[in-house]
Amino acid sequence: MGQDHSTMESDGRTHDDLVNREPEVSFDNEDTMFVPNRYRGVYRVSSAGQLRQRPNAHYPRRERMSVSPLQVESLPLQADGTCDERAVPAAYQCRSASPATEDAHTWIRERRDVLQQQLEATGVILFRGFGLQTPEDFDRFVSAFGEKNFPYEESLSNAVRVVRTERVFSANEAPPEVTIFLHHEMAQTPISPRKLFFFCEIAASEGGATPVCRSDLLLERLAEEVPQFVADCESKGLKYTNVMPGQDDASSGMGRSWRSTLRASDHAEAEDKLSRLSYSWEWLDDDCLRATTPVLPAVREISPGRRSFFNQLIAASKGWKDSRNDPSKAIIHGDGQPLDQQAVFRATELAQKFTYNVAWQPGDVAMVDNCISMHARQPFRGTRKVWASLAGAERNAIAD
Numbered sequence: 041m042g043q044d045h046s047t048m049e050s051d052g053r054t055h056d057d058l059v060n061r062e063p064e065v066s067f068d069n070e071d072t073m074f075v076p077n078r079y080r081g082v083y084r085v086s087s088a089g090q091l092r093q094r095p096n097a098h099y100p101r102r103e104r105m106s107v108s109p110l111q112v113e114s115l116p117l118q119a120d121g122t123c124d125e126r127a128v129p130a131a132y133q134c135r136s137a138s139p140a141t142e143d144a145h146t147w148i149r150e151r152r153d154v155l156q157q158q159l160e161a162t163g164v165i166l167f168r169g170f171g172l173q174t175p176e177d178f179d180r181f182v183s184a185f186g187e188k189n190f191p192y193e194e195s196l197s198n199a200v201r202v203v204r205t206e207r208v209f210s211a212n213e214a215p216p217e218v219t220i221f222l223h224h225e226m227a228q229t230p231i232s233p234r235k236l237f238f239f240c241e242i243a244a245s246e247g248g249a250t251p252v253c254r255s256d257l258l259l260e261r262l263a264e265e266v267p268q269f270v271a272d273c274e275s276k277g278l279k280y281t282n283v284m285p286g287q288d289d290a291s292s293g294m295g296r297s298w299r300s301t302l303r304a305s306d307h308a309e310a311e312d313k314l315s316r317l318s319y320s321w322e323w324l325d326d327d328c329l330r331a332t333t334p335v336l337p338a339v340r341e342i343s344p345g346r347r348s349f350f351n352q353l354i355a356a357s358k359g360w361k362d363s364r365n366d367p368s369k370a371i372i373h374g375d376g377q378p379l380d381q382q383a384v385f386r387a388t389e390l391a392q393k394f395t396y397n398v399a400w401q402p403g404d405v406a407m408v409d410n411c412i413s414m415h416a417r418q419p420f421r422g423t424r425k426v427w428a429s430l431a432g433a434e435r436n437a438i439a440d
């Protein structure tokens with residue numbers, strides 16, 4: 041006979057509910073952890089704020105749950121320059137020596153809900169000292185969050201990247217001197233990831249920080265300063281045009297070929313994909329393709345009453361320039377009207393106030409809510425290896 045799985049807890053949950061669920065803990069701030077009543081006989085909170093299993097308290101064998109032994113504390117990051125304090129990411133520092141991958145996994149799984157709440161509040165969480173050394177470690181770290189993978193091959197990203205594992209690819213292969221300006225990942229395409237993860241394997245000897253910008257706070261300020269522009273963005277949306285080469289051009293931050301972007305081997309396959317995505321297009325000389333998106337949102341609702349400046353206006357106006365592309369022709373409103381360039385310029389200025397520069401240390405991971413925070417890349421010297429992983433594909437649609 042197998043074990044009796046029908047045992048009920050006093051709160052009505054079954055044995056299987058307990059076995060299959062992680063302990064739910066919460067913080068009143070980043071230092072104080074609460075353990076729900078039903079776990080208090082089994083777990084305690086250490087003086088360092090860690091969840092500990094009490095020595096002589098166990099669930100019956102099948103109900104015993106692992107608890108990460110990692111010593112982790114919140115890491116107070118300081119606002120740099122003129123950065124608004126609300127734009128500073130949350131951060132955790134693991135103090136354990138040589139933390140094991142499995143322990144990091146368990147630590148994340150124990151706190152998924154708390155980390156999710158924190159991500160929704162801050163837009164970015166930095167994890168430092170969790171023992172990651174390779175992209176494969178990063179793949180396992182990301183998988184602990186239980187998010188659905190969004191592979192690069194399936195994305196319409198216009199950046200050239202190198203795929204390393206099923207979940208992991210290089211952040212951008214653009215040369216070190218190229219600045220990649222603030223953007224929401226793939227906001228210029230009909231499908232974008234909800235979350236991004238970055239992992240620093242090798243930090244640049246100089247520069248190479250990843251700026252992150254609270255797009256919701258930026259939109260609040262824009263709505264005060266340029267309300268008509270925000271209203272136009274919201275009601276009309278945007279259409280993006282870019283010219284893709286026939287073969288990858290790694291010298292450009294937007295040099296991904298149409299063959300790779302559309303996963304097409306010839307014009308007919310490319311046109312079929314574009315048609316299904318409601319793009320319009322034109323074939324140019326030198327095997328290039330000019331493609332224009334359907335109308336996409338420029339403002340996105342994060343939660344009721346909270347919205348973000350979800351678009352590529354800053355990156356496009358400052359950086360979408362290469363031998364094939366002219367930033368002034370890259371974006372128009374959904375009704376075909378040109379943008380208020382002064383308002384766009386003001387957005388690029390104001391964004392600095394809500395931008396925090398993540399200065400990488402080897403082993404760091406940053407988790408980014410792509411709806412709340414934009415990201416960028418500063419130029420650098422030396423070798424810099426930052427890997428990326430995407431999760432949670434979402435369709436960008438504009439309300440009729």
Ligand SMILES: [Fe+2]
Pocket residue numbers: 223224225415
């Ligand atoms: Fe990006």
